[in-house]
Amino acid sequence: MSNVSETISKRLYSVKEAGKYLGRSAWAIRHLIWEGHLPQVRQGRRVMVDVVDMDQFIAKHKKEANDGHDLPPETAGACIA
Numbered sequence: 001m002s003n004v005s006e007t008i009s010k011r012l013y014s015v016k017e018a019g020k021y022l023g024r025s026a027w028a029i030r031h032l033i034w035e036g037h038l039p040q041v042r043q044g045r046r047v048m049v050d051v052v053d054m055d056q057f058i059a060k061h062k063k064e065a066n067d068g069h070d071l072p073p074e075t076a077g078a079c080i081a
Contacts, residue, residue, distance in 0.1 A: 011051055012041055018049040022058070032057075 032038040
């Protein structure tokens with residue numbers, strides 16, 4: 001037996017935990033699930049969200065920086081301090 005403790009990564013998150021992971025409210029996560037944007041894992045009445053699906057959701061909705069070309073003209077040249 002080893003003295004080194006193993007870290008087990010969490011794969012499934014509750015709706016509340018998924019909200020914290022994605023920076024959204026639990027209700028926003030529920031809406032993403034209901035609208036089919038985020039898959040769910042169900043065990044009885046318990047709803048869980050797979051961290052892999054959350055990471056894919058982030059990747060799918062990530063936009064590349066484009067030097068402000070998508071901003072309105074009045075804000076495109078503004079500098080954020």
